[in-house]
Amino acid sequence: MSAIASRITADADAVDHAVVARRARTRGWWYVAEHRIRSMRSYVASWFGLSIGEPFLFVMGLGLGLALLVDANQGAQGVDGVPYLVFIAPALMMASAMQTSANENTWGVFGGFKWFPMFFAMNGTPISAAQIVLGYQLATLVRVALPLVTFTAMILLLGLGDAAGALLLLPxxxxxxxxxxxxxxAWVATQTRDRGQLSFIERFVVLPLTLFSGTYFPLETLPWFLHWIGWISPLWHAAELGRAALYGAPLTPLMALVHVGFLILLAVVACALSIRIFRKRLDR
Incomplete structure (x- = not known):
């Protein structure tokens, strides 16, 4: 009788393991995202502080400082036909999203391979490399969503541009x-040692893109030989879409399609490349 009971228990355990494995194969991306989101609790105070404080300081600081100076010199014409704060608000919002996403995918991704090799542990389960990549990026979007919501609330509170257009800034x-x-x-996943190169992302990618993507002034005001930086910058494409949505900046349907297509193409290609690199590194 005890042998039969043992067999029944073993069969039940086998069924449970099979169910868990099947769920991991279909919901692995969500498990990875949930794990990453839960791990953010260790710095939730700074997360909320930066997500709420940074948009407030940027909008109010520039609005009460640089914007007053620019508007005083530009007169009623403003910049791009609107007050300077309205002009830079969507670009500042996009720059914040870019910076937050870059930071999360720099130290977090490297740490997942090197400092606390959670990716290797996940790979030891039925969770695939593709699910790890997608789940991690989903958690990053959750992290980015809070400052985006704060920026949107500031824009609505100050009455900058169209209210419906302000909501379009979120997607x-x-x-x-x-x-x-x-x-x-995709780039960080190829790095096996930290020799200081991880800080290059902030210093030589995020900062230059912020300065040369028409964030604080129209791209056309730069010398012609620097325009190409904006053309290949995802921030410029997003900022142009944001300005069109917020205050109706001139944007032809063709250029709108170019902006959206560039961002989607970059995301798809970089996602596929990330999955390939993750799979190769995790299966060593």
Whole structure:
């Protein structure tokens, strides 16, 4: 009788393991995202502080400082036909999304391989490399969503541009965060040692793109030989979409398609590349 009971228990355990494995194969991306989101609790205070404080300081600081100076010199014409704060608000929002996504995909991805090799542990389960990549990026979008919501609330509170257009900034910002996140992830996943090169992302990618993507002034005001930086910058494409949505900046349907297509193409290509690199590194 005890042998039969043992057999029944063993069969039940086998069924449970099979169910768990099947769920991991279909929901692995969600398990990875949930794990990453839960791990953010260790710095939730700074997360909320930066996500709420940074948009407030940027908008109010520039609005009460640089914007007053620019508007005083530009007169009623403003920049791009609107007050300077309205002009830079969507670009600042997109720059914040890009920076947050880049940071999450720099130290977090490297740490997942090197400092706390959670990716290798996940790979030891039925969770695939593709699910790890997608789940991690989903968690990054959750991290990016809070500052985007704060920026949107500030824009609505100050009455900058069209209210309905302000809400469109949210999906634009998330699309930018995904394209930038996958691109940074693909490069960081190839790094096996930290020799200081990880800080290059902030210093030589994020900062230059912020300065040369028409964030603080129209791209056309730069010398013609620097325009190409904006053309290949995901921030410029997102900022142009944001300005068109917020205050109706001139944008032809063809250029709107180019902007959206560039961001989607970058996200898809970088995602596929990230999956390939993850799979190769995890299966060694």
């Amino acid at each position: 634009i910002g998330l699309l930018l965060a995904a394209s930038m996140g996958f691109a940074v992830m």
